[in-house]
Amino acid sequence: xxxxxxxxxxxxxxxxxFFCMVYFVLIPLGIEVPHSHDPGQLSPAAYPxxxxxxxxxxxxLLTANTILKHLRLRCAAPPASLDKAGPxxxxxxxxxxxxFGLLFLxxxxxxxxxxxxxxxxxxxxxxxxCGERNWLRLLLTDCILTAALYVFFVRIAAVPVPLGILQSFx
Numbered sequence: 001x002x003x004x005x006x007x008x009x010x011x012x013x014x015x016x017x018f019f020c021m022v023y024f025v026l027i028p029l030g031i032e033v034p035h036s037h038d039p040g041q042l043s044p045a046a047y048p049x050x051x052x053x054x055x056x057x058x059x060x061l062l063t064a065n066t067i068l069k070h071l072r073l074r075c076a077a078p079p080a081s082l083d084k085a086g087p088x089x090x091x092x093x094x095x096x097x098x099x100f101g102l103l104f105l106x107x108x109x110x111x112x113x114x115x116x117x118x119x120x121x122x123x124x125x126x127x128x129x130c131g132e133r134n135w136l137r138l139l140l141t142d143c144i145l146t147a148a149l150y151v152f153f154v155r156i157a158a159v160p161v162p163l164g165i166l167q168s169f170x
């Protein structure tokens with residue numbers, strides 16, 4: 001199996017497991033639906049569930065695409081020309097696990113740090129993890145994404161978000 005195909009397969013399966021855990025475990029445990037909830041309105045778990053399902057669908061598509069790519073390569077090339085998976089596959093796995101670790105930290109400390117500052121830090125960490133080295137582009141993109149996230153949830157969707165230490169400023 002090619003090293004890149006193995007990396008994509010590991011990534012797809014890890015993301016699938018993560019999004020299944022988010023959708024089936026973390027969202028039901030972490031988001032409470034009040035007893036006085038109007039059934040005509042969206043549930044507080046609606047947006048996180050949609051995001052988790054979109055991530056689950058994307059990870060399943062990545063896994064299926066990787067399997068198809070592996071089958072095409074297996075039929076097209078002789079077995080001697082296939083690369084052995086080296087330390088890069090472990091590097092991809094470690095990057096994926098580090099990304100999940102960052103998401104878990106964000107989940108557990110969102111009330112203390114707040115969504116705005118936490119998202120800013122999380123986006124910057126993900127950009128660095130993905131290889132972004134241009135600090136100006138990183139901070140500019142980070143500010144735009146965090147502002148868009150805040151405007152969407154607070155102004156458009158009218159969903160209360162934890163502001164943490166920025167409560168007095170926003």
